[in-house]
Amino acid sequence: MGFGQFLAAPEIKLKVITYRDVFQNTAQETSRFGEEYEKSSAVIKLDPKDIAKLSIKDGETVIVKNSSGKVVVTAVKSDYEESHSGVAYMVNSPWSNSLVPDETGGTGVPKFKNFEVTVQGARGEKATGISEIL
Known part of the structure; x- marks a missing residue:
């Protein structure tokens, strides 16, 4: 047993922006409950600086949570050229939707585009399966 196993994984706060993705939409049309859809949807895109703060590698799983929900997804390095530390991107999917706050600010429309x-x-945990969300 090493001393490191008792240390909590670093945790950071981020703003999530959701977006549509043509490849994920195509996988959804083929099979909403299929492996390809899950692989392209259970993802969070992070700035390389945020990946370093989390002490993880590109392609490892992370726990994403707030008062609305909790999911385990795959963290991938964002391919955006400009730095966006503190901002993460997730495709519109059951994984991102389970984190969208219920509060609408009186508009009746949830804040899909900007929530904390x-x-x-997640140290080797598998991504949350779609059957666990639905």
């Missing part, structure tokens, strides 16, 4: 979460490494 905390993220930490």
Whole structure:
């Protein structure tokens, strides 16, 4: 047993922006409950600086949570050229929707495009399956 196993994984707060993705939409049309859809949807895109803060590697799983829900998804390095530390991107999917706050500010429309979460490494956990969400 090493001392490191008792240390909590680093946790950071991020703003999540959701978006549509043509490849994920195509996988959804083929099979909403299929492996390809899950692989392209259970993802969070992070700035390389945020990946470093979390002490994880590109492609590892992370726990994303807030008062609305909790999911385990795959963290991937964002391919955006400009730095966006503190902002993460998730495709519109059951994984991102389970984190969208219920509060609408009186508009009746949830804030899909800008909500806060905390993220930490999941150390070998598998991504949350769609059957666990629905």
